[in-house]
Amino acid sequence: MSENGKVTYKVPSWLDNMAKTEWKRVLPLIDHDTFSEVDLKALEAYCQAYAKWKRSETILMKKGYTFETPNGYVQQRPEVSIAKDAFASMQTIAKELGFTPASRIRMDKNRGEGNGRGDETDPEMEDMIVK
Template sequence: MKKTAPTWINDTAKKEWRRVVKLIIEENKEIEDKDLKTLETYCVNYAKWQKCEALLDSEGFTFETPNGYIQQRPEVAIANKAQERMLAAAKELGLTPASRSRMNKQKMVLIDENYDDELEDMIAHDA
């Protein structure tokens, strides 16, 4: 797995890349080359979401137009969309509690598929 972040993503996205890769390594999980675009998507949208949230914290959710109307800042919609994309990618990478739970259930199903009824019956009858 490529452990270094792509050069084209911004510093916030690179920092998040390093954090996620570290978590994946610590959990002894693997990300294949085909998963890297999903990780990129997650990190880029994380950075975009964080930037918009910081601006909204300092400037507020609305602004007054030159005509005196109050409008929602475009960053609200940008932040919401980035968060949606970030969470979708996080689920694909197994970074959310629900996605990890589903992955663990899939592992259990694979283990159960290897269950040998005949062998289990022989062992149970000998006991």
């Protein structure tokens, strides 16, 4: 627990530096009311996919999307596929962790209307239960 009463999660040592930086950036943004230890592997995978995507995109910005083979053929760089796959993984995991606006709306609907913290009441339901 941290001093504010929230659970803190240590950055996994096996993540590379770029993934660790992303971990530190997104962890404070996570809804800790719903996040738990079972979500840690998904967060690790998200951060590593982010690092892979960013590295690939950096190479593509420097070297372009294609290269010429020794035989003179123009070929797509491997980083194009790596970036595409890493980004697809990031998107999938981001939705699961509630990082996208649409996934947060869906999570809020599943919890009930309101601010998404699960502490709102539905007056109609309350009338049915109380009576």
